[in-house]
Amino acid sequence: LSFALPSPAQDEPYVVHDTKPVFMLGPYISSLSETGATIVWLTDTPCHAKVVYGPAGEPLDREADNAKHGLLPVGTLHTVHLSGLEPGHAYAYKAVATRVVKMKAYWPEKGLAVESPERSFTTFDRAKPSVAFSAIADTHEDNSRVADLLKAVDWPATEFLVHLGDAFHGVESEDQLVGRWLGPADRALAGSKALLFVRGNHEMRGSFARRVFDYVPTPENRYYYARDHGPIHFIVLDTGEDKADETNVYAGLNEVEAYREEELAWLERHLATDKRAAEAPFRVILLHQPDWGWTRDRGDEWTALANKANVDLVLGGHFHRLRAIEPGTQGNDFLAVALGQDQIAKVEASRTELKVTITAKDGSPVQSFTLKARR
Incomplete structure (x- = not known):
C-alpha cells in the first residue's frame, strides 16, 4: 500500500561544508577477543563514525x-564494535569520522x-601455545608515574x-x-595493542564516574567478562567499592551490593557452564581489589x-604496595598478587607454566612467581 504523494523537494541535496573534524584521541582498542574488537576514538566536533577494515595486507573493503x-549516533566520542573476525588473524583498520555541522529535522x-x-591488530586465539601481557595499577593521575611505567613496559613481548x-x-x-590516563596509554598502544581496563573503586567516584x-x-x-587467549582463560571482575x-561518604548514591550479587551469580554460571574455563591450562582473574572488595563479609564465597x-x-x-598470598595460606588454592603502585607485572604463560615477573618502574627486579599447569 502506498498513500504518499511524490515530493521532489525531499531529494534536494543537503549542504556539505568544506570543514573536517580532528582526531583528539585514538583510535584505540578497548576490547579484544577471538572474534571481535572494539574501536574507540574522540573528535573535536560532532561526527558520525565508521571503521573500514580487512585482513592485514588486503584492501580495507569491510565496514562497520x-x-x-x-x-547513526552523532557526537564526539565514537565506539564501533567489529565482529565476525577469525581467531589469531591480523587485521588492518582505519577509523572514519564525518563532521555533522548542524543537526536539523530535515x-x-x-x-x-x-x-x-x-592501524593493525591480531585477534586473541586460544590455540596459540603461549601468551604474554603486562599490567600496571593505581597510577592515580600521576603523569610522571604513568610515563615511567609505560616507558618500562616490554612492548615487543607485550600482546596487550x-x-x-x-x-x-x-x-x-x-x-x-x-x-x-587514556592519552598516554593511547600513544603507547598506538592503536594496535588492546587496553583492558579494570575498574577500581576510585573510578566509581566523582561527577563523571x-x-x-x-x-x-x-x-x-559491562565491566566484568571473560576472554580466551593462548593457554589462559581470563576472567575480568569489577570489585566495586x-x-x-550505606556509608555516608556516598550519600546514598551507591547500589554496589546488588550489582556485586549479579556479578557473583554471573561468575558462578560462567564457571559452571563454560567449557574453556574448565579445560584451559590456566585460569587468571584480573581485578582491582584482590580481597574481592567490599562484600558484606561474603569474601569467603568468592574464594x-x-x-x-x-x-x-x-x-x-x-x-x-606489593602483597602476595601464596596458595593454601588464607583458604585460597590460588596465588593472589596485589601489584605495587610503581611496579609492572609481566605475565607469560605456556601450556605447562605461568610466570609472573614483577619489576620496578626503573626496570629493577622485585619478585617473581612460577606456577605449573594443573591441567
Whole structure:
C-alpha cells in the first residue's frame, strides 16, 4: 500500500561544508577477543563514525558503524564494535569520522570525512601455545608515574596491556580521563595493542564516574567478562567499592551490593557452564581489589568459587604496595598478587607454566612467581 504523494523537494541535496573534524584521541582498542574488537576514538566536533577494515595486507573493503535504533549516533566520542573476525588473524583498520555541522529535522548540514592512519591488530586465539601481557595499577593521575611505567613496559613481548584500576582519584571530566590516563596509554598502544581496563573503586567516584564505561566499552556492555587467549582463560571482575553502600561518604548514591550479587551469580554460571574455563591450562582473574572488595563479609564465597574452579592466579592492585598470598595460606588454592603502585607485572604463560615477573618502574627486579599447569 502506498498513500504518499511524490515530493521532489525531499531529494534536494543537503549542504556539505568544506570543514573536517580532528582526531583528539585514538583510535584505540578497548576490547579484544577471538572474534571481535572494539574501536574507540574522540573528535573535536560532532561526527558520525565508521571503521573500514580487512585482513592485514588486503584492501580495507569491510565496514562497520555504530547505528543504534535505526540512527547513526552523532557526537564526539565514537565506539564501533567489529565482529565476525577469525581467531589469531591480523587485521588492518582505519577509523572514519564525518563532521555533522548542524543537526536539523530535515537536511542536516554536514562537513567532510577524515580517516585515521591505518592501524593493525591480531585477534586473541586460544590455540596459540603461549601468551604474554603486562599490567600496571593505581597510577592515580600521576603523569610522571604513568610515563615511567609505560616507558618500562616490554612492548615487543607485550600482546596487550591491563590497567588494574584506580587510574584516578575520582573522575570529574573527559579532559581528566584523557589527560591523566587514556592519552598516554593511547600513544603507547598506538592503536594496535588492546587496553583492558579494570575498574577500581576510585573510578566509581566523582561527577563523571557514570561516564567512564563509555570510554572503555566492551561488547558485553559491562565491566566484568571473560576472554580466551593462548593457554589462559581470563576472567575480568569489577570489585566495586571498598566500603558499604550505606556509608555516608556516598550519600546514598551507591547500589554496589546488588550489582556485586549479579556479578557473583554471573561468575558462578560462567564457571559452571563454560567449557574453556574448565579445560584451559590456566585460569587468571584480573581485578582491582584482590580481597574481592567490599562484600558484606561474603569474601569467603568468592574464594570458594575460585577454588572450585581451579583458578591459578588472581592479579590486582589497590594496596599501593606489593602483597602476595601464596596458595593454601588464607583458604585460597590460588596465588593472589596485589601489584605495587610503581611496579609492572609481566605475565607469560605456556601450556605447562605461568610466570609472573614483577619489576620496578626503573626496570629493577622485585619478585617473581612460577606456577605449573594443573591441567
